[in-house]
Each structure stands twice: as C-alpha cells, then as structure tokens.
Amino acid sequence: MIKRILTVLTASLLASLVNAAGGEVHLDHMSPDAHDKVSLQKGLRTYMDNCAGCHSLGFARYNRVAKDLDIPEEIFMENIVFSEEARFGDLMKFAMSEQDGKKWFGAAPPDLTNVTRVRGVDWVYTYLRSFYKDESRPYGVNNAVFKDVGMPHVLLGLQGLCADKPHASEGAEYDPLTGHEIAEEGCTSYAVEGSQSSEEFDETVYDLVNFLNYMGEPYQNDRKRLGWFVFAFLTILLVPSVLLQRELHKDIH
Numbered sequence: 053m054i055k056r057i058l059t060v061l062t063a064s065l066l067a068s069l070v071n072a073a074g075g076e077v078h079l080d081h082m083s084p085d086a087h088d089k090v091s092l093q094k095g096l097r098t099y100m101d102n103c104a105g106c107h108s109l110g111f112a113r114y115n116r117v118a119k120d121l122d123i124p125e126e127i128f129m130e131n132i133v134f135s136e137e138a139r140f141g142d143l144m145k146f147a148m149s150e151q152d153g154k155k156w157f158g159a160a161p162p163d164l165t166n167v168t169r170v171r172g173v174d175w176v177y178t179y180l181r182s183f184y185k186d187e188s189r190p191y192g193v194n195n196a197v198f199k200d201v202g203m204p205h206v207l208l209g210l211q212g213l214c215a216d217k218p219h220a221s222e223g224a225e226y227d228p229l230t231g232h233e234i235a236e237e238g239c240t241s242y243a244v245e246g247s248q249s250s251e252e253f254d255e256t257v258y259d260l261v262n263f264l265n266y267m268g269e270p271y272q273n274d275r276k277r278l279g280w281f282v283f284a285f286l287t288i289l290l291v292p293s294v295l296l297q298r299e300l301h302k303d304i305h
Contacts, residue, residue, distance in 0.1 A: 077197050079174040080181070082258055084265040086273050092121050095263025098256055100132055102206045106153065106161040109144035112267055117144070120270055158202050168261065169268040177261045180207065181254065184214035185243040211253045212246030214239035 085091065096117065099109075118128040118140070125140055135146075153160035168176055179197040183205040186194035191204040196218050205213060218239055239250070248256065266272070 077178075079172075079178045079197070081174050082177040082261060084168075084173050084262045086262075086266050088262065089122055091259045091262045092266055093123065094256075095259035095261070095266075096121060096132065098260045099263060100134070103164070103260075104144075104146045106146075106148050106157075106206075107164045108146045108148075109165045109267055110163045111165040112144050112270070113141055114138065114144060115140045116270060117267075120266070161203070164264060164267070166268050168265045173261055173265050176264060177257060180257045180260065181211070182218050183208070183211075184217045184239070207253075207257075208244060208246065210246050210248045210256060211250075212239075212242040213244040215241040215243040 114128065114133060115125070117123075118125060118132075123132070129138075129140060148161065150160040171179075175197065179195060182196040183193045184196065185192065188194075189200065190202070193201075193205045193208075193213065194217070195201040195203075205211075216239075246253065269275075
C-alpha cells in the first residue's frame, strides 16, 4: 500500500514538473471522455496496430479492458490480441524485450500504462502530432515537443510527415483563462503524404490518447460516480447534524 502511494505521489510530482517546463512548448488542448466507448475502442485498435510492437501496457489485463470497453471475449481475442500464446487474463505485456529496445533505440521503450498521468493528455496529444522531417536524426524525424526524440514516427502512414517543424500559427488567439490556442495550425506542407486528412488524423490521435487516459485510471468513471453519492450523503447528513447542534446548544444561550 505504501509503495502504491509513493508511486502515485511520484507520478504527480513528475506531472507538475512537466507542466512547469511545458511553458516553452505550445501544447494543443484535448478533453478526454472516458464514457465514449466508441472512441476508446478505436483508440485501443490504433494502439494495438501501431504501438504494441514496442510499448507494453503491463499494469492492465486484457479481460479488464475488454469488460470496460464492452468487447466480447471472442471478438477481443480474435481481433485485438495477435499473440497465440496470450490468454484473456494476462497482463498486456508485449514482445519487445528491454535488451532489444536499448539495442535498437538507445533506450528501452517505456510502458505506457501511466503515460498520460505522468505527461498529461495535452502533452501526449501534441507530441503524437508533432513529428517532422529531420535528416540529421537516425530515423529521419524529429519532434517539436520532444527534441531529438529516439522514437520513429510510427503513425507516418496515417499522418504523413511534416516537411518543416510544426508551430503555432502567427497571430494565434489564446484563451485568457486556460492559455490554450483557439486557432490551431498544424503542418503547412508534407514531405510524405499520409492516408488521412489532418482532421481525420487529429481524431485518430484523440481516440488513441483518450484510450491511454483511460488506461492510466480505469476506475475514473466509478470514482466520479461514487463522488456524487458521497456529496449527496453529506448533504443529507447535514440536516440532522444542524438540528443536533441546535438541540445541544439551545440551553447555552
């Protein structure tokens, strides 16, 4: 229990440090929706097709994800899980070993179960949409959010590849309360064309990050629903508490 608490506190501290450092980089805003099962299902599909070759979700199990996303076991195991050895109750740990990751990428690809809790959804959302052509890098790409990143652009087939570093549009308007850009601008030209339009790719990345946000806290819907019950209980309890307080103090005055 103590170890779990320390892990959560560490993740919260890292998130605050990242947000503090994020002022140097423009982050596009997204609002995750853990109730949108269709978005979560599409995000899971995108993750398994493009990310699972390197990044595990080692703190989650297939059966829990299938249950939460309303996917029957047979369909889940046939269309989502590609390993013939994997069982429905297994943790979502994938094939790449830490040694191979270090050999091929210079560092082992991290587990992404808690990536949105550590980095924040805005950071992940912007990062996945900010790769651009850079021939000086080993994989020919760089990232506007994570300079000199060692990860290839795995979504290149969908987005394409920006010819130049993406940046916020000149004279962009910003929300005075949140600081988020109201008028966003992505790539102005592409070195490689993708199969999706910019709007379609933004939706794909939204679904992917929405799924990752769910993975970071699968119980978030239950937590929020329980919170309303707690508030309702405290509100009801307030009435007899006030009456009892008056009864106890009526002779004092």
